[in-house]
Amino acid sequence: MPETTGPLPEVLRDPCELRRRLDAARAGGRRVAFVPTMGALHAGHLELVRHARELADVVVVSIFVNPTQFGPREDLASYPRDLQTDLRLLAGLADLVLAPGVEAVYPPGHATTIHVAGLTEGLCGASRPGHFDGVATVVAKLFSMVGPCSAVFGRKDFQQLQVVRRMTVDLDLPVTVVGRPTVREPDGLAMSSRNRHLTPEERRRATALVEGLRAAAAAFAAGERSVAVLDGLVRAQLEGRVDGIDYVFVGNPETLQPFAGPVPPGGTMLAAVAVRVGRTRLIDNTELGAEDLVVPAGGHSPGTQD
Amino acid sequence: MPETTGPLPEVLRDPCELRRRLDAARAGGRRVAFVPTMGALHAGHLELVRHARELADVVVVSIFVNPTQFGPREDLASYPRDLQTDLRLLAGLADLVLAPGVEAVYPPGHATTIHVAGLTEGLCGASRPGHFDGVATVVAKLFSMVGPCSAVFGRKDFQQLQVVRRMTVDLDLPVTVVGRPTVREPDGLAMSSRNRHLTPEERRRATALVEGLRAAAAAFAAGERSVAVLDGLVRAQLEGRVDGIDYVFVGNPETLQPFAGPVPPGGTMLAAVAVRVGRTRLIDNTELGAEDLVVPAGGHSPGTQD
Numbered sequence: 292m293p294e295t296t297g298p299l300p301e302v303l304r305d306p307c308e309l310r311r312r313l314d315a316a317r318a319g320g321r322r323v324a325f326v327p328t329m330g331a332l333h334a335g336h337l338e339l340v341r342h343a344r345e346l347a348d349v350v351v352v353s354i355f356v357n358p359t360q361f362g363p364r365e366d367l368a369s370y371p372r373d374l375q376t377d378l379r380l381l382a383g384l385a386d387l388v389l390a391p392g393v394e395a396v397y398p399p400g401h402a403t404t405i406h407v408a409g410l411t412e413g414l415c416g417a418s419r420p421g422h423f424d425g426v427a428t429v430v431a432k433l434f435s436m437v438g439p440c441s442a443v444f445g446r447k448d449f450q451q452l453q454v455v456r457r458m459t460v461d462l463d464l465p466v467t468v469v470g471r472p473t474v475r476e477p478d479g480l481a482m483s484s485r486n487r488h489l490t491p492e493e494r495r496r497a498t499a500l501v502e503g504l505r506a507a508a509a510a511f512a513a514g515e516r517s518v519a520v521l522d523g524l525v526r527a528q529l530e531g532r533v534d535g536i537d538y539v540f541v542g543n544p545e546t547l548q549p550f551a552g553p554v555p556p557g558g559t560m561l562a563a564v565a566v567r568v569g570r571t572r573l574i575d576n577t578e579l580g581a582e583d584l585v586v587p588a589g590g591h592s593p594g595t596q597d
Numbered sequence: 598m599p600e601t602t603g604p605l606p607e608v609l610r611d612p613c614e615l616r617r618r619l620d621a622a623r624a625g626g627r628r629v630a631f632v633p634t635m636g637a638l639h640a641g642h643l644e645l646v647r648h649a650r651e652l653a654d655v656v657v658v659s660i661f662v663n664p665t666q667f668g669p670r671e672d673l674a675s676y677p678r679d680l681q682t683d684l685r686l687l688a689g690l691a692d693l694v695l696a697p698g699v700e701a702v703y704p705p706g707h708a709t710t711i712h713v714a715g716l717t718e719g720l721c722g723a724s725r726p727g728h729f730d731g732v733a734t735v736v737a738k739l740f741s742m743v744g745p746c747s748a749v750f751g752r753k754d755f756q757q758l759q760v761v762r763r764m765t766v767d768l769d770l771p772v773t774v775v776g777r778p779t780v781r782e783p784d785g786l787a788m789s790s791r792n793r794h795l796t797p798e799e800r801r802r803a804t805a806l807v808e809g810l811r812a813a814a815a816a817f818a819a820g821e822r823s824v825a826v827l828d829g830l831v832r833a834q835l836e837g838r839v840d841g842i843d844y845v846f847v848g849n850p851e852t853l854q855p856f857a858g859p860v861p862p863g864g865t866m867l868a869a870v871a872v873r874v875g876r877t878r879l880i881d882n883t884e885l886g887a888e889d890l891v892v893p894a895g896g897h898s899p900g901t902q903d
Contacts (some may be wrong), residue, residue, distance in 0.1 A: 306769060402714040403733070403767035409708045427709070428768075435769035461709035462734075463612060463741035 297383020300352070302374075302390050306436040309389050313349065313438055321348040325439035325466075327430060330354040331371040331484035332380045335474035339443040340384045342471055346441045352381055353389040353433050355396065360425030366572075371484055389436065396432065404428050407454050407461070410547050414450045414563055415574065418537050426451055427458045434459075434466050442466050447473040447481050449563060449576045450547060472582060473575070475501065479584075481575045493569040496532045500564050500575040503528035504584055507541070507562045511579040516554045518542065521579070525562060537565035537572070544578050603689020606658070608680075608696050612742040615695050619655065619744055627654040631745035631772075633736060636660040637677040637790035638686045641780035645749040646690045648777055652747045658687055659695040659739050661702065666731030672878075677790055695742065702738065710734050713760050713767070716853050720756045720869055721880065724843050732757055733764045740765070740772050748772050753779040753787050755869060755882045756853060778888060779881070781807065785890075787881045799875040802838045806870055806881040809834035810890055813847070813868045817885040822860045824848065827868060827885070835872060843871035843878070850884050 303309045313323055324347035326339045332354075343350045354377055361367035374390060381388060404424050410416075411423035434442065444452045452470045459468050474482045479501035480494075489497055503525035510524055521541045529536055542549045544561035554560055563576035577584050609615045619629055630653035632645045642658075649656045660683055667673035680696060687694060710730050716722075717729035740748065750758045758776045765774050780788045785807035786800075795803055809831035816830055827847045835842055848855045850867035860866055869882035883890050 401767050403764050404712050406710050407708050432769045458709050461707050463738045
């Protein structure tokens with residue numbers, strides 16, 4: 292991935308210092324946009340940061356591997372961390388990077404959790420209990436620290452995006468949550484910090500996710516609306532190629548629940564998958580009828596340009 | 598209670614309209630202080646509003662009987678509501694009153710709850726499951742709507758004050774939470790919106806709460822630090838006079854847990870009670886070593902002047 296050029300962003304460790312800096316910027320009439328990340332940045336993150344730049348005068352990126360959204364048997368310890376590489380990637384793109392220590396975010400005595408009911412129960416929530424409580428809580432905290440007008444999230448973590456949207460509306464936070472299309476590798480694999488854990492052989496098999504979603508997208512484009520058929524098309528691509536299927540979900544993108552009746556004319560459907568390839572958990576999704584998953588041979592997805 | 602004079606506050610029903618108005622005030626460099634209430638205002642509320650005036654340029658009072666903090670067998674339906682009287686009491690004291698409908702605060706699809714662990718488990722939390730989740734959530738929402746520098750709460754609801762403080766710190770909300778002494782009737786009864794439900798005979802018995810707390814305060818002032826002795830002194834005043842004791846708590850004011858060891862020299866102790874008198878639930882508390890509960894015969898508590 293080519294590194295961008297320009298000045299390195301300034302790194303702040305102290306959320307209170309960040310707030311003072313941004314209060315001064317806001318008092319001067321400057322608008323703040325925010326991209327929360329866990330670091331290990333890739334082209335998908337950088338697209339979010341570029342979009343943030345279009346929305347505001349000051350772009351803040353947080354880099355914080357949030358322990359409360361990892362389960363006890365998940366990959367918190369092995370989650371990739373490389374702040375210096377991340378900062379070089381953000382050169383010329385972000386103005387400020389908030390990179391707090393765990394103790395600055397969760398000082399002793401921290402006791403507050405935000406729970407979003409409903410949206411968090413299925414999909415990744417079913418196999419990752421507490422994950423979305425951790426996400427909602429840290430995002431609310433980061434929103435308070437940064438005070439952005441807009442915050443930009445990737446649609447690759449679609450359930451996370453919907454949970455954050457719901458939490459933001461429900462808590463009346465004065466933040467516009469923006470979801471951006473998934474950025475993909477030339478062969479269609481969704482960009483993810485966890486892709487770097489894949490062996491070359493696993494990397495080849497990992498394209499099964501996007502191929503399953505493409506099969507569903509092609510059928511949807513041809514008029515197919517049966518959840519069972521679409522689900523079967525996704526699974527047909529996964530079976531024999533991935534090492535375990537956590538879920539295949541085809542349903543309502545707003546509620547993340549199965550459709551109660553037929554899909555309305557003009558309505559979209561979410562197709563989402565979570566699998567294990569080797570020891571790595573991978574997710575992907577597409578909103579059928581709302582985005583184009585066709586990838587030109589050898590080229591980038593149109594989504595990356597959007 | 599004498600009504601104050603001065604212009605009636607402006608009433609806004611729409612939280613978004615309030616935010617626009619206050620954004621304009623903030624952009625002009627004016628500071629906002631906030632007093633959240635459920636209406637049925639009494640002299641205790643008015644003291645909070647007067648204090649808010651000392652802290653900021655714009656004083657906002659919310660009047661909202663929050664349904665999510667009432668249990669299914671509690672007094673939501675009978676909670677006193679009289680907006681016009683409340684507004685007259687706020688004349689000359691508050692600039693803006695936010696009085697939203699339930700649907701403006703909890704539109705369809707609302708799914709987010711804030712939970713503060715630990716502090717919410719004992720005292721009122723034990724007999725009012727979910728109560729403090731409702732309080733924490735609505736206070737966070739109101740803080741977002743109003744965007745105050747300071748928010749003023751009464752110490753009569755001491756557990757609520759501690760929960761709000763914890764939530765505010767934990768979610769990094771840029772709000773200073775201020776706790777103010779309990780305002781009392783001439784005979785010492787803590788001011789409460791629920792006092793108006795008491796019959797004259799119940800009203801006489803209701804002074805048992807403050808008399809129990811005074812007995813503990815007198816013993817504490819004389820050097821007593823035994824939780825069992827102080828608890829017994831409170832109960833001795835309550836028994837035979839109230840119609841049911843929910844709890845008597847003597848313990849750590851910060852954690853709302855029993856002390857693990859002896860009270861440290863110079864340390865304070867919280868004495869808190871919840872009882873039923875007739876069909877009315879009443880609470881009261883005092884922080885032993887931190888405030889003076891002595892009430893001059895026929896006069897007001899020093900607390901009301903503080």
